[in-house]
Amino acid sequence: MRFSASLLTLCLACVGATTATAADWSNNSMGYRFMPSTAEPDVSDKIIKNVFNFTHTSGDKLGTNQFSIDLLRSNAADPANGGGGNGAQEWIGFYKRSFSLKALTGRQDDYGLFKDVRLNARVDAGTKNTALAPQPFKGRVGASVALPVATGSWDLGLDLYKETNHDGIKKKFVSYDLTPALTSSWAIPIAGGSVEGFVDVIGPKGNGTRTEVLLRTSYMYNLADTGLRLGVGIESWRNKSGCNKNIQTHCTSTSPMLLADYKL
Secondary structure: OHHHHHHHHHHHHHHHHHHHOOOOEEEEEEEEEEEEEEEEOOOEEEEEEEEEEEEEEEEOOOEEEEEEEEEEEEOOOOEOOOOOOOEOEEEEEEEEEEEEHHHHHOOOOOEOOEOEEEEEEEEEEEEEOOOOOOOOEEEEEEEEEEOOOOOOEEEEEEEEEEEEEEEOOOOEEEEOOOEEEEEEEEEEEEOOEEEEEEEEEEOOOOOOOOOEEEEEEEEEEEOOOOOEEEEEEEEEEEOHHHOOOOOOOOOOEEEEEEEEEEEO
16 A cells, blocks of 8 residues: 555654664653544544554754654544444554754854754655545655743744645546745743644645645643643644635634643
8 A cells, every 4th residue: 555655654754864863862652642523634523533643753963853643543533444333444644854054064153043053854655444535645844943942942934835635526636736845843831731732834736726724632631750741731723734715614623632742
């Protein structure tokens, strides 16, 4: 399957990057989030999803690696191919490599207002067992800056974004236009836990698509020294996958989240 090959590419890239330079530190975690009110274009805006996650993050003398994969299970409002009352199952994974400009140049002081400047490359792959059988593969390259927060981290970046996906109506893979993507992520310690999340703004990709905005943010509370965190949050997705509300329905959703993760 195309996704199997894409996921293998992601895993090999992650392994290759982490072994090419010895990691100075690494973290692995498993997570779960419950979202009771999500939407899928042309399907429904009241889909319940249970999401299981594995994330690996590591750092070396040049920068950081991140590999993350989600398994999303929908209720029957988002049916699997063939019906039978079963909800759809979706896999989404990405690998991101970041290079620190400070590390590459040996610079000791900050870049004006910014703590660091990073060069980034990322690939995403996914698949879903619905009638339309989407199989997105995405690539993006760009740069980001580390904003001057006192504790934690807050990054702001700009990428060039390119996507291909399976068109279930035309029964073929479609290549979309190159487009800019603005992204920001944060993790700020506060009150025994942290406020963390990201926002991703992806420009129109051609074929009638609209600007897509995904915001996911949460407060995660640390349970003493157990490695377990519990939290609440919200996900807001506008024009999912470039959905055009003039020709499609259920393009936008906002859902509360209940979350848990455990550091391995």
